[in-house]
Amino acid sequence: MSPVPILSCEHLTKSFQHALVPVRHIQERIILPHRRKRVWVTKAVDDVSLTLQRGEWIGIYGPNGCGKTTLLRMLAGLLPPDAGAVQSHADLSCFFELSVGFHEERTAIENVRMHAMLQGVARKDIDAILESVRAFAGIADHWDLPLKCYSTGMRLRLGFAVTMASPADILLLDEILAVGDVDFQKKCRMRLMDLKVSGRSALVVSHSLADLEAMCDRVLFMERGRIVCERGASVPLS
């Protein structure tokens, strides 16, 4: 019997509908009563099913607009699907942008604390996270300064360190690998491998196929909202 997946979804489908500009105002309705409102509809994710086993890392690769981020958002519970269902059996953290929610006027320690709280990290774990972030980000001399004193690279390093410090069992990572200089990118990749070795599970979205193949057990290729093929250690490119 195959083990119960830590995260799975079945037949996920999501469409978006947007009114085209100009939106019909009441004055337009009176002056042009026969003009019909036009809407733009797109199916972002179309009947996607997948399972993530404990300790497994899955990469999702595809061109812009193929539905990768929408899929991740539905898995994270940020978007309700039109059809299908998501089942999760562990804590989950998602990262769609490094340093989300950071405030310019707050110091690193305040921002990290706030970020961890909003991610639902328990109080007792926050001090450990602070130490881990401080050690990893390499910004010790800026630690007590407000974020507005940081360079862009330092902010991203701080953001990455916070992201990686999350104690959740499942990580949903969207394009978070292009961070800082070459040395720091190496450090990031090593950190991700450490997380993998420690037994975490992850879904990683990236435009770098080489990165996905290096760190993931299998890579799903998406196109026009569908998973069109899969490549992995045990599954050859179909």
Place this chain on the structure above:
Amino acid sequence: MLKSRYTFLQMTRIVWAVGWSDFTLKYRGSILGYLWSLLAPLAKFLVIYYVFKPLVGGEIAQYPLYLFLGIIMWEHFTVTTTHCMTALKEKQAFFLKIPFPRMLIMLIVGWTNMIIFLTHFLIFVVFVLAMGGSPWMPWLYLPILLLQMTLFALGVGMLLASYCLKYRDIQHLWGILSQVLFWLTPITYVYRLDAPISTQWGRFLELLHHPTLHTTFDLFVQFQPLSILIYDMRRVTLYAATQAFPSLPHILGVTAVLVALFALAARVYHYRSQYFIEEY
């Protein structure tokens, strides 16, 4: 699964910490800082006092304090309800990227604005003492009244926030409605509740028999929640020696209505919040 990470204690801690943080950061970078939150009610107070003192000042004991308390309670209501809508934009990044209980944002708004109200209320207490008022107040009533104010402001604010992204007219409409509501709330003029609300339902029949604009406005001013909240706060803080305190059935009745409003609004907001990402 996700909800289990956000225990009641955890959520309380987030609301407390983020609310304080938002309060301290709100005016950072401006020259006057916190004083900005005081200038709006103070300017309103000075103008209205100058205009209305000759008209109603003789009928109302301690009119400056009566007016000041009404204005700061009104400011709390209107700033909180508007903030509930603007918070969706301010915290857009959180809504788009972090799966957390959306209700937290509304509770943070409520707490931040309650902190500001408490600072205004402290100034009101200083004025009471400076004008020879008694330092003794039935303090036991205050937490209940503050709770009622928060339930009402957040209840209305959440209903507005639930639909303000879908219908962008709501924020403009609320700007106009709140100006109308200001004059339909007994902030500047005399208000008394001479008999228990429960015994006055018959007055609504008047509206059926004589559906005039005057009767409608009269009943609205008499029974709308803000009128009752401001009246209760005034008789507890200003007229404790001369007027009866709010009775237990009155407090329980008002609280029950406001809890019901809050619960309904929370349910609507919870349902609608799952579509916010698509409506940004």
